Amino acid sequence: MQRIINFFRDVSREMKKVSWPKGKELRKYTITVLTTVIFASVFFAVIDLGISSVIRLFIE
Template sequence: MQRVVKFFHEVAREMKRVSWPKRKELVNYTLTVLATVAFMTVFFAVVDLGISSLIRFVLE
């Protein structure tokens, strides 16, 4: 039991040392991730559509 208490005490101490991002930084990071995911989604959808069209053209 003492090991568990020590573990959580050390976790709490380490969490105080963490450098948390400011709100503006967090918003910028979140928007960057969302924009990247949206771009990649569109990119792969276009590539998939192109490959599907190419395969249909070859098979017909």
């Protein structure tokens, strides 16, 4: 039981050392991540549609 208590004390100490982003930074990083994910999703959807069309041309 003492090991578990020590573990959580250590976690608490380490969490106080963490440099958390401020609100403005957090918004900036969130927008960057969402933009990147949307771009990658659209890019791969277009590539997938293109490859599917080429394959359909050869099959028919």
